[in-house]
Amino acid sequence: MPDSTTNAPATNSAAGTAHSAPARGDTPRVVSPPRAYLLVVEGHWTWYKRNWKATLVSSVGMPILYLLAMGLGFGSQVHASAATGGVSYLVYLAPALLATSALQGAAGEATFPVLSGFKWQKNFIGIAATPITPAQIVGGQLLWMAFRLLFSGAIFLAVAAAIGAVTGFGVVLSLLFGVLSGLAFGAPVVAFSASVQGEGNAFNPLFRFVVVPMSLFAGTFFPVSQLPAIVRPIAWITPVWHGTELARGAAFGTLQFWPTLGHLAYLLAWIAIGTGLCRRQFRVRLAS
Amino acid sequence: MKRFGDFTAVGGIDVEVQRGEAFGFLGPNGAGKSSTMRMIACVSPRTGGELRVLGMDPDLHGPQIRARIGVVPQGDILDTELTVRQNLQVYGRYFGFSRSYVQAKATELLEFAQLTEKADVNVESLSGGMKRRLTIARSLVNDPELLLLDEPTTGLDPQARHLLWERLFRLKQRGATQIITTHYMDEAQQLCDRLVVMDNGTIVAGGTPTELISRYATREVLELRFPQAQPGEPALVHAGSSAGPSAVAGPQTSDNPPLERLTDLADRIEVLPDRLLLYTADGEAALTAAHNRGVRPMTSLVRRSTLEDVFLRLTGRSLVD
Ligand SMILES: Nc1ncnc2c1ncn2[C@@H]1O[C@H](COP(=O)(O)OP(=O)(O)OP(=O)(O)O)[C@@H](O)[C@H]1O
Numbered sequence: 001m002p003d004s005t006t007n008a009p010a011t012n013s014a015a016g017t018a019h020s021a022p023a024r025g026d027t028p029r030v031v032s033p034p035r036a037y038l039l040v041v042e043g044h045w046t047w048y049k050r051n052w053k054a055t056l057v058s059s060v061g062m063p064i065l066y067l068l069a070m071g072l073g074f075g076s077q078v079h080a081s082a083a084t085g086g087v088s089y090l091v092y093l094a095p096a097l098l099a100t101s102a103l104q105g106a107a108g109e110a111t112f113p114v115l116s117g118f119k120w121q122k123n124f125i126g127i128a129a130t131p132i133t134p135a136q137i138v139g140g141q142l143l144w145m146a147f148r149l150l151f152s153g154a155i156f157l158a159v160a161a162a163i164g165a166v167t168g169f170g171v172v173l174s175l176l177f178g179v180l181s182g183l184a185f186g187a188p189v190v191a192f193s194a195s196v197q198g199e200g201n202a203f204n205p206l207f208r209f210v211v212v213p214m215s216l217f218a219g220t221f222f223p224v225s226q227l228p229a230i231v232r233p234i235a236w237i238t239p240v241w242h243g244t245e246l247a248r249g250a251a252f253g254t255l256q257f258w259p260t261l262g263h264l265a266y267l268l269a270w271i272a273i274g275t276g277l278c279r280r281q282f283r284v285r286l287a288s
Numbered sequence: 289m290k291r292f293g294d295f296t297a298v299g300g301i302d303v304e305v306q307r308g309e310a311f312g313f314l315g316p317n318g319a320g321k322s323s324t325m326r327m328i329a330c331v332s333p334r335t336g337g338e339l340r341v342l343g344m345d346p347d348l349h350g351p352q353i354r355a356r357i358g359v360v361p362q363g364d365i366l367d368t369e370l371t372v373r374q375n376l377q378v379y380g381r382y383f384g385f386s387r388s389y390v391q392a393k394a395t396e397l398l399e400f401a402q403l404t405e406k407a408d409v410n411v412e413s414l415s416g417g418m419k420r421r422l423t424i425a426r427s428l429v430n431d432p433e434l435l436l437l438d439e440p441t442t443g444l445d446p447q448a449r450h451l452l453w454e455r456l457f458r459l460k461q462r463g464a465t466q467i468i469t470t471h472y473m474d475e476a477q478q479l480c481d482r483l484v485v486m487d488n489g490t491i492v493a494g495g496t497p498t499e500l501i502s503r504y505a506t507r508e509v510l511e512l513r514f515p516q517a518q519p520g521e522p523a524l525v526h527a528g529s530s531a532g533p534s535a536v537a538g539p540q541t542s543d544n545p546p547l548e549r550l551t552d553l554a555d556r557i558e559v560l561p562d563r564l565l566l567y568t569a570d571g572e573a574a575l576t577a578a579h580n581r582g583v584r585p586m587t588s589l590v591r592r593s594t595l596e597d598v599f600l601r602l603t604g605r606s607l608v609d
């Protein structure tokens with residue numbers, strides 16, 4: 001994450017005085033798009049530095065509870081078998097939970113905070129008055145989401161490792177795949193949130209009928225092959241299923257070239273389409 | 289030109305603001321002032337017509353233009369969960385400034401807005417006027433060549449208002465162009481070299497404040513206040529709704545005694561429920577004449593015409609929607 005020292009004491013002792021001699025960085029200019037993304041991230045980071053503790057419970061607490069309750073508790077009743085890839089249920093569950101918690105984290109980041117950026121906090125409207133473009137706000141927003149997912153996932157991994165749910169370094173790759181699948185879901189949801197006009201009641205059905213079923217049935221807790229044949233395709237189209245497949249494959253060293261490529265392409269396609277939709281929605285909404 | 293669906297918020301406005309000028313948009317609620325400002329600020333694309341800001345087309349060079357302008361929107365848009373200082377610094381960074389520069393600049397702007405003591409508190413806990421001052425300070429972070437101020441002093445106390453006027457005057461002297469909307473006519477008179485009055489998305493009049501006063505009002509106004517008519521008594525002044533906004537005293541009826549005796553004393557007479565306004569070059573003379581004709585108002589007042597008189601004449605006294 002970019003190092004932001006906004007609160008550090010001024011080392012050049014410029015305190016109190018206004019214009020120092022003209023130097024680099026003191027004329028307003030239009031920054032390059034990647035730089036713009038990072039500046040939007042920096043804005044979030046400034047907030048996050050002051051508030052990260054409060055967000056930790058929801059972003060990391062829930063997945064860890066799942067891991068404890070399902071992996072340790074429920075898992076004690078499950079024998080290692082072919083269905084669990086020959087490992088204990090706890091170990092079977094941990095990498096997939098990376099994808100599922102990324103899904104839930106992305107859903108959280110992509111809904112109310114985005115609507116708030118237009119409606120309550122209005123930070124997007126504030127940024128839109130600067131040289132930063134709506135498309136760059138989108139870029140920064142999605143990049144920030146990726147950082148958040150990465151951070152929460154890393155903490156989850158540390159806890160998982162501490163209770164013996166991790167067997168190798170492959171899970172680091174699982175973490176990245178998890179983030180990717182989170183973004184694949186989050187990007188289109190950001191676009192949706194940017195189009196929401198009301199108080200955000202529209203998010204309730206999204207959580208109830210999309211996020212929760214995805215978390216429960218898309219291959220995290222049991223293989224999709226256990227689902228009735230007619231609903232399996234529904235699981236296959238969810239980004240999180242591709243995420244769990246990749247995450248498990250990476251953790252257990254069972255990734256195969258073509259399936260891996262297919263899963264990745266599918267997730268990247270969602271990210272690309274979602275980003276495109278976001279750009280359009282942000283442009284429209286910020287202009288209205 | 290700005291349309292929202294079928295609704296035309298800004299219809300035909302044709303203005304040119306010179307570099308270094310302070311230009312005002314006046315107009316009643318919903319006239320289209322903010323819509324116009326947002327088009328100039330390159331956040332809301334125009335749906336028709338020509339627009340050049342700093343010589344550039346907002347559709348093609350939005351970011352370049354925004355880098356060089358400062359915007360004070362009508363409502364404060366601040367990061368309420370960040371501190372006052374962080375608000376300035378984070379915002380400044382979007383203009384490509386270095387960290388050390390925004391740090392020094394924030395200190396300077398805190399001084400400017402007299403918020404130094406509040407530098408490290410959350411914006412949430414500021415008073416309304418302090419937030420306004422912070423919004424104004426933030427708009428100056430890039431030393432803008434063009435400053436767009438949408439009702440900048442709404443919510444400010446008189447001290448802060450006068451201080452801001454003085455600061456804006458100094459910025460103007462340094463060559464910054466200013467475009468201002470306001471509902472305070474004294475402010476418009478103070479700040480604007482030139483202004484236009486908008487109504488329903490079009491311009492109804494324009495010029496310097498003095499020009500507008502001489503064109504649409506007389507030099508002085510004589511205000512005569514009469515006691516409110518008691519129930520049952522014949523009213524001294526009939527101002528019924530039929531008189532409407534800016535009613536010019538027309539043919540008088542006999543149950544309108546004072547009015548009848550005054551018509552020839554003024555260029556224009558406006559009838560309000562409790563007052564008569566006589567627009568005339570010489571208020572004192574009109575007052576004497578009225579006395580001589582036996583008109584006995586409760587109180588009387590002679591004052592100079594102001595922009596407010598012009599504004600009310602042009603846009604009407606009643607709330608139109
Ligand atoms: N986003 C929008 N969608 C639809 N209509 C809009 C939108 N923004 C403004 N309008 C309409 O355009 C008209 C002009 O609004 P605008 O905000 O420009 O007025 P204003 O002159 O700034 O008024 P005020 O003095 O109250 O600030 C109003 O009738 C308003 O309802």
Ligand SMILES: [Mg+2]
Binds near residue numbers: 321322323362438
């Ligand atoms: Mg307005």
